Structures are given as structure tokens and as C-alpha cells.
Amino acid sequence: MQPSASAPVRCGLMARSAPLALLRDAGRVTVLSAPPGSGKTMVLRSWIATDDLAGRVAWVSAPRDAQRFWISIADALRGTAAGSALVRPLTPALGLDGWAVVERLLADLAPLREPVWLIIDDMQDLAADALHQVEQVVLRAPPDLRLVLASRHDMRLGLHRLRLEGELTEIRAADLRFTVAEARDLLTGAGVRLSDAALARLHEQTEGWAAGLRLAALSLAGCPDPERSADQFSGGERTVAEYLLAEVLDRQDERARRLLLRTSVLDRVNGELADLLTGGSGGEQILHDLERGGAFVVSLDAYGSWFRYHRLFAELLRRELRRTARDDIPALHAAAATWLVEHDCPAEAVRHMHELPQAPMLPEPLTGSEARVLHYLPTHLTAAEIAQQLHLSVHTVTTHLRHLYAKLGAHRRHEAVDQARALGLLT
Structure with a gap:
């Protein structure tokens, strides 16, 4: 995303009530921290469009180059109605000092008397020096400069004082998860209609993750059997796999x-x-x-x-x-x-035992209690000693041993151990 005075507003934005309420009631500083694809940008765009804030929002994405970052901040603030009369233009210069820019911006904004929101997106890409400089802006900004810091993960900023003073609002992945009703609205908007049961399964599978639901909508749109396709939707689906590989695993x-x-x-x-x-x-x-x-x-x-x-x-x-x-x-x-x-x-x-290649040879799966007893068979402990180790009665342990021998087709302890090893149930 290129730096701009305000985020572009697209048609079809969903006005999601819970995240919008958090942004509307936010303190002077908002931290929006969630994994990629959680819908951070879309929620911010929806908030700007719904509350008609376009002329009062400065939005930048954090480049790695500190000089470009601060020039983008100044340009974005100058693009707001209030900032245009206060913030002096900033031009590239050899050796431009970020700390000096911070002092200059704070001085320019000191007379600010109407709310202006500065959104800094992709905070995780900021270099350490620029991050410390942003921290100074956050702590020393005038009351009417509201800051929204969006990142894929929590940043190491000294915001504890703001938290104690009630000036910090924190919005995280759990706050951005789609509800079932919102998931239905999203799918319906893409022309996909699912039964309540299929929708519930899809929502559970995606855990309300915005990108997952959007990719599901793209996959299911025009599908001849959306119910069946929704049931089969998984992390192995091509578009989901490509997204998670590129945005998470490969990083x-x-x-x-x-x-x-x-x-x-x-x-x-x-x-x-x-x-x-x-x-x-x-x-x-x-x-x-x-x-x-x-x-x-x-x-x-x-x-x-x-x-x-x-x-x-x-x-x-x-x-x-x-x-x-x-x-x-x-x-x-x-x-x-x-x-x-x-x-x-x-x-x-037991679940892992059943995943072993030989496990299906057992006529009947082991229970959890039987698996615990099986673990002691290679030792020289007696049934009474095993019972003591597992806090069970001797009668219960001998019952489990009898069932184990039957399932393993063994008559003696050493035979049961050998068979369990052959089946991969013991290492």
C-alpha cells in the first residue's frame, strides 16, 4: 500500500459493528495487532467510510527507509483539513535526522484544536530507530492527534503509562474474528448461500479468520455444490495454502x-x-x-x-x-x-498410536487407561507396583492387563511387549 492522506474506500465494505464500536470509543492511541489476513485494513477503511472521516485521517504504510517514512507522515498530515495549515512540507535531504523531524512535527502540531487521526499501517516493518521515534510522537502528541498503530504483531513500545491512564485501546485478533452472522453476510454478498449447518462448519474451520472466509467465498462462488465444497474447505485449498505459505510459513x-x-x-x-x-x-x-x-x-x-x-x-x-x-x-x-x-x-x-502404520492391525483400539498400563510392560514392575505408580487399584491394573493381552494376541508379558513394539505402540 502506498502512503496516502487517506485510505482508499472501496465499494462493498462491510460495516462490522463490534470492531467499529471499539474504534469509535477508542482512547487517544489505538493498537491494532493481528496476524495477516485478519481484516485490519478493511475494518479501518470501513470505519473511515462509515464515519465520514476521510478529510481528517492521515494514513501511511511504514516503509523500511526512515527518511521516506517521515516524509510520508508529513505529507499525509498535510493532506488533512486541519494539518494542511499547520504541518510544514518536508523534503528529502542527505542526512535527514528522524529525531529532528519528530521535534519539528510535534512543534507544528502543538496548536492542533480539532481531531486528526494518524494511522500507521504495517508497523512491523519499521526499523528500530523509527519505532523509537514513533514512540516519542505517541507519548508527546497533542490531545487532538489520535494515533492508530496497525501491525501483524505486538510492537515493543512503552505504552504502559497510556494503558494505566485509560488512553490506550488495544484491538487484537479475537476482536476481528467474524461472527457467524457476519460470515453469512460476506458469503451472501459473494452470491454464496449455505445452510446453517454448513455455515457453522465453515465458520468453525476458518475460526472467523477474515482472509479464510474471503477465500472461501471466492472458492464457493459459482460452485455447483457449495454445501459439499464448504465441508471440504481446508488449509490445503490452493488459494489458502498459497496465502499461508507466502504470508506466514515462508517468513x-x-x-x-x-x-x-x-x-x-x-x-x-x-x-x-x-x-x-x-x-x-x-x-x-x-x-x-x-x-x-x-x-x-x-x-x-x-x-x-x-x-x-x-x-x-x-x-x-x-x-x-x-x-x-x-x-x-x-x-x-x-x-x-x-x-x-x-x-x-x-x-x-492413543490418537498418535492409531496414526502409526501398523495400528489398524489391532482388532480393537486401546483405551487411554490401557495405553498407560502398556507403557509399564517393558519394566520389571509387578501389577501392584504399576498400580501404585498410576494410583489405581491392583484389580483395575490386572483387568487392563487382561484386555491388553487379548487385544495384542499375547499370553505372556514378554509376548505383549514384543507385539506392541512390532505394532509401533512401544518404542
């Missing part, structure tokens, strides 16, 4: 990319599991960085211990894993199953 370094691909076999991941499946270290920090970086990684608890991937992104990752490292997949499932049994997550362990 990661090799360590993060390896972690994402190899842990995609999991329903949820923590640092220890990530290190196990990648054969590396530092998995927890990488997961935190990916979450903060807007890479479709979602924290599942307040402590940031467990994470999951957005459904469409997880499907794309699994497809890429099959394409690039298909032979490694059974070993990843086996390692995950062992770790999950050891950490008292038997139900999840």
Missing part, C-alpha cells in the same frame, strides 16, 4: 519452520514436546515468539505453556510435512505417544 527462519512442521502432528504443543520432535532446544521460546509474531500460534493457558495452531494453518503445515518429510511422520507420532503416556495424557497418546 519464518529455519528453526521456527522446522518446529512448526514437525509439531503439526500434535493437537497441542509445549516447549518440551517441541524439543523432542525437532531434536533441538529452545522450543518454548520459539513458540512464544511465533505467538507474538502473529504466526497463527494460539496460547492455550495463562502461563503460555501450551499452544495450538489455527486449524487452517495446521492443515497447511501437515500437508507441507507430508510433502517434505513423509518418512519421518511415523516416528513423530511414536515419540509423541510415548511422551504423552509418560506425562499422563493417555487419550492424546
